[in-house]
Ligand SMILES: O=C(O)CCC(=O)C(=O)O
């Protein structure tokens with residue numbers, strides 16, 4: 001049959017930016033670990049990095065907390081944004097969060113230097129709700145998710161500059177996430193050289209912690 005070969009070819013590769021230990025985990029997490037390459041236009045990337053650069057530059061990169069998840073980073077919690085950036089963050093909110101979810105405010109901005117990396121961790125359930133959504137700027141990177149009980153189950157997300165990733169539900173609670181260091185930064189066979197990367201991360205509040213809930217969470221997760 002003329003058409004069947006082409007159909008098979010089209011259905012074989014998964015999305016080019018998500019890999020996994022097998023078809024079961026890929027299909028199970030299809031809506032829980034999502035990457036949207038090109039979510040930001042070049043102009044939007046520029047808007048965000050221009051706005052963030054002066055605030056980040058005032059800070060020093062941090063290293064060597066032996067138990068810390070993140071190495072070679074500086075960060076800020078940002079609540080005041082330009083109108084252009086607010087419009088971008090609203091697009092993130094509409095794309096990643098449900099109408100019933102309240103977002104943690106301020107927004108977390110993390111600047112990883114080229115040697116910087118994030119070790120496997122699960123964001124604290126005390127301070128973060130079911131959904132984490134992050135924009136990546138400047139350098140591509142690989143985010144790896146590993147099931148906390150079944151280490152043979154994993155996913156890798158290719159995070160190009162301008163992409164949005166969303167972790168929710170099982171991907172957020174049952175899997176650790178990490179950003180690979182330069183030496184280990186491969187997406188399958190493909191080397192993904194790490195430069196400086198800035199991420200802008202929105203999180204939902206834990207249920208019951210919205211406005212009128214029992215208390216304000218501390219700013220960081
Ligand atoms: O940089 C990112 O996209 C993720 C950061 C992260 O995992 C965290 O701050 O908990």
Ligand SMILES: [Fe+2]
Pocket residue numbers: 121122123177
């Ligand atoms: Fe995290």
Ligand SMILES: [Mn+2]
Pocket residue numbers: 220221
């Ligand atoms: Mn954190």
